[in-house]
Amino acid sequence: MSALPAPSATRPGPAGPASAGSAARAGSGARVEFRSLRRAFGPTVALDGLDLTAEPGELLALLGPSGCGKTTALRVLAGFEQPDSGEVLVDGEDITRIPANRRDAGMVFQSYSLFPHLNARDNVAFGLRVRKRPAAERHATAAELLDLVGLPDHGARFPHQMSGGQQQRVALARALALRPRVLLLDEPLSALDAKVRLSLREEIRRLQLSLGITTIFVTHDQEEALSMADRVAVLNAGRLEQCAPPAELYERPATAFVAEFVGTMNRLPGRLTGTGSVEVAGAVLPVDGEAPAGRGSVDVLLRPEGVRAEADPEGTATVVSASFLGSVTRVLLDLPDGTAVKADLASRDAAALLPGVRARVAPGPRPVLVVPTTPASPVPAPRAQARAGAVDA
Template sequence: MTETTAATEAAARAGVEVRLENLTRRYGAVTALDGLDLTLHKGEFVALLGPSGCGKTTALRLLAGLEDADGGRVVVDGKDVTRLPTNKRDMGMVFQAYSLFPNMTARQNVAFGLRLRGVDAAKRDAKAAEMLDLVGLSKQVDRFAHQMSGGQQQRVALARALAIQPTVLLLDEPLSALDAKVRAALRDEIRRVQLEVGITTLFVTHDQEEALAIADRVGVMNAGRLEQLAPPADVYHRPATPFVAEFVGLSNKLPAVVSGAQADVLGVRLPLVDPTTADGEAVALVRPEAVTITTTPEGAATTPLDGQVVATAFLGAISRITVDLGDAGPVLVQLPTSEAAAYPIGSAARIGLRPDPVLVTR
């Protein structure tokens, strides 16, 4: 087979549509998935995000065929695969545990799936070398697992999953066992490889930073249901539900009064994420970076936006300052660390609210 033919075949196999239709899964009295509907477009990278027990891993396992659904369908490239066994679904899987064969080199691990498929030795070795080069391990092809770092082992696992040219790539918290710096580098590498190969990918994680950083769309799950599925910026800036607003990022909870499709928050009128919200008293969810801070002018009349700095958290390039507003409670303000020194603990401060759309809850 020529390189051109191989590339054409790979392109034809990549980028299939995946649909999870009304999937239900129960474990005794516990409903892990409650009528889940989820579509992955061709070549799309979707991340499922949520707390432990929300159903995200169950959804991936049903797609992989590792578990049977109690109801609903799994459709891949227009074909109903709900009752097909795992080995008939043509999917590549990478899990939290690297699961490399300790007695095999990186090249042999990557070639293992091809050997099971009857590919001759020369072709599978060439393919393994190609995949290891794709994930940046061309110099480690003959190393055993114990001779590689955790990040390198996970790259081998990714290369092994891609070597069989699967129709769908499934990633189940593949970075959670790695340290922060390696995790950030490898997540970017996974995204680069996914874009280069063009494969439809489902990525399950509890780490919101990972999901927001590399996914085309993020699905936030709660109690077996999909609360929101949207591009990362929309999930963060325009959360569909209070659960999404509180799970993804941090939010200040401030007293508000809704009227005329706006919220009056501490005397500041802010637009609503949902303009159809009913009038009345509510709680506005305001992001810390949407809060500004200045020094309270001497002799100025006190306003609901005035308070006292009671804490500062150093987070590297940014810092979070806590301002106690009295009856309105504490408010987090996020700002560059270079500016935080101007507001020492105990100092008087006045906050401001950026006119971003806010979600309210009752």
């Protein structure tokens, strides 16, 4: 008997970024739906009417700052928390009131959570033992899964004899042993060092793609989320801000929170002109979409790579610092009104931008977001597109 779910025929083979759409993998894995989930711990509302769907076979990342409710959502799905209201559906079946030990979900915890008194093989086979499967099947499954996670020779080792990365691989194998319909990953990489984290996240993605299992991955690390997930759901204060593929999330953030949480963003003061455009840093940019009503002060969000800067003795901006990041150099400049703006420039173009140098700054043709001046406002705002034409800052 094969220990593992049959690989999906529609699954792209090699591991890689989430370029393949979820639809391509429809038909494998389970569909998971959160419907109007609400969960409060005393006065603290962890989930505030969360509506979210994970498509079959996709890797959905729940991303957000600490306390945004992403772990609570995962624990509700695992059955460790009961929602105050709302429901959780897996393939249309309401599992909200089903006990945790009867849910078909494998979970990997942040702290490994291997059973200290069992060796790796027995840890992997634990669930099968609970279900009273024959010893031969248990050992065959454990051996197959340990081989799958790259630890074929570690079956006899106890948790304290393994590194963090190895323990997390064993935990992953244990979560897969019962062939769950859903795989839940609760910040599984956050306790690991950077190098192990990188290799393990590629391995998790490879496994998820090859098994075609619907996976929900909680993380506060946006790089992890963007590099691994088919779609990323950004949560804030228990509510869903946006759920979209990584590129869309980055290029077309729906809210100011998403725009500023994902990647690096400049927030510059601007002014609506009333003609569907906004004036910022001396440039006039057309607003792409529904413009905020009327005139007045707004904040304009621009990515650093959408800002151009060049050394110019006539310029009014001043270089504060320049951080070499390899092919790109991030330059921090002060505008005349005291606003700081970051610009990501090709390193060869930034050689002259040393601290103290005068420079010209211009928004480039990159998507921006126009939001009310209240920084924390979650109100979606229309996007604006930078208009060609550099304007001296």
